[in-house]
Amino acid sequence: MKAAVAHEFNTPLTIDDVEVPTIGDNEILVSIKASGVCHTDIHACHGDWPVKPNMPLIPGHEGVGVITEIGGNVNHLKKGDRVGIPFLYTACGYCDYCLEGKETLCPDCLYTGYHMNGGYADFCRADARYVVKIPDELGFIEAAPLFCAGVTTYKALKVSNTKPGDWVSCVGVGGLGHLAVQYAIAMGLNVVAVDTGEERKALSMKLGAKHFIDFKKDKPEERIRSLLGTGVHAAICTAVSKAGFDSAYASVRRGGTMVLVGLPPDDMPVPIFDTVINGITLVGSIVGTRRDLEECLDFAAMGKVKTDIQIRKLEEINQIFDELEKGEVTGRIVMDFES
Secondary structure, eight states: OEEEEBOSTTSOOEEEEOOOOOOOTTEEEEEEEEEEEOHHHHHHHHTOSSSOOOSSBOOOSOEEEEEEEEOTTOOSOOTTOEEEEOSEEEOOSSSHHHHTTOGGGOTTOEEBTTTBOOSSBSEEEEETTTOEEOOTTSOHHHHGGGGTHHHHHHHHHHTTTOOTTOEEEEEOOSTTHHHHHHHHHHTTOEEEEEEOSHHHHHHHHHHTOSEEEETTTSOHHHHHHHHHSSOEEEEEEOOOSHHHHHHHHHTEEEEEEEEEOSOOSSOOOOOHHHHHHTTOEEEEOOSOOHHHHHHHHHHHHTTSOOOOEEEEOGGGHHHHHHHHHTTOOSSEEEEESOO
16 A cells, blocks of 8 residues: 655655555554644654654554454444544553543553554554544545544633633634634634734634734734733633743633643743632643544534645645645645545
8 A cells, every 4th residue: 555654753754655554353444535634743753742653654643534344343333434543543441531531641542643553544554442433424535634633622622611602712723723713613602813914814704703813913912801801711722832822821811711732842831820819720632532523523514614624645745744844834734545
């Protein structure tokens, strides 16, 4: 099969002919029809994070397709089912976190396209327990980004302690942020979008944000308090800059919630005094569970969320990575394996 392979950290991926994976009794084989591209894939290929993947590696954790093989112990899926393989490849299933429905916190979990080969390939092996079926209303291209970007932003909103009618700021209206705006509105929240440039402003307002704040023209925290008379109930920060996080924190009202999604390289000390005095809740949110993913897919299937997608080919992967690193991608890129 054809696959994009990272052989060493910080080197271009190569398009190789590799063996089709074999599956075990609890696994399935998926013929990949589309695969989204996420900035996390770049971090994996560069070895940026403390826990590094083993090389060689086939990246990708937004792969979707059709099941072609079923393991002997798999009875809840069948050949021909349309499924996606999310970032959470597998978890132990019996620790406190798994038993509480918090499998993304399992200390023994493994990640697709990081610990295990991912979806930048014609076929991908998956743990049958952790794939999620794609609603009939969604095509493969539309579904792919939801298996990371979609569920990540949806889960961030779920843990934000907000209710319909509350105000949230979505800091960063890029690949994740433009989905956060849509999920927030679908959940009955009022949105202040924070980014820069006329293109991001037009996108934010088109998606339904009540206000757009250009951080190069205004201090978002000051502008938010001027518009609302107080801060937001929650700030969802998908930006990857220290300045973005600091501003988002400062925009939260007393008793509000700051949800951390993006992963800036900077150290960011927490203002303990202000956090205590103002009763601020800080929440780290990583992707989502299988149930979160089903829910976020349902919103899209109902037409309430639509990803801004650029369709590309697997052979363009190094160019795609370069564009992502330069910040030239507004929405999400999906590689089409059927064209």
